[in-house]
Amino acid sequence: MVARNIVKQTTQQCLITLTPVAIVLVLLLLLPQQWLSLLAYQRGDGDWWEFLTAGFIHFELSHGVSSIIGLGVMWLLFAEHIKPLPVWLMLVATAVMSVAFEHWLAVEPYVMPTVTENKGFSGALYGFFACGATLDIIKRRPFGLVLWLLVIGKVTAEAVLGQPILSFSEVDRVAVMGHLGGAITGVFCALVYGFNLRHKQARQ
Secondary structure, three states: OHHHHHHHHHHHHHHHHHHHHHHHHHHHHHOHOOOHHEEEEEOOOOOOOOOHHHHHHOOOOHHHHHHHHHHHHHHHHHHHHOOHHHHHHHHHHHHHHHHHHHHHHHOOOOOOOOEEEEOHHHHHHHHHHHHHHHHHHOOOOOOHOOOOOOOHHHHHHHHHOOOOOOOOOOOOOOOOHHHHHHHHHHHHHHHHHHHHHHHHHHHH
């Protein structure tokens, strides 16, 4: 009975947390292409808000659908860590930093040729994965370290090579530097959240 209640509460938390994110992604997919162009990151000819918006819009429908499926995968892997405010703040941070890393590092000679446009939620998803795996390690969950090594190893190797090792995306140019930025930010968010959680527990 206790286990059933825990599963029910976890499911409710996941629904409350991830459903609004999925709705936002779907609504953004429905925007006119002209509006999406204004929200995408454009190197050398953009505006400051693109760093806030580019991480939440997509090149095409299939690109957006894959991101929503990615949220479902995060639910399956890290359900116990999913809570509304921490996850929403983490997703904003990872999305913004993924665009920032593309701006800083997706240039020659690191990436050939220099990336001039960027959009997509994949950087935030890599951040979500890295954050969840780090929290698994902090809580000593099985396979947490394996998941962490997989995601950090993948984004690091791809950043060094300047191209994806393995990708299921139909987008021509995969944002490898954005994935690195998202993952690093996700680890940082997990460490901050874990520290705050332990501090609160110590005070009780």
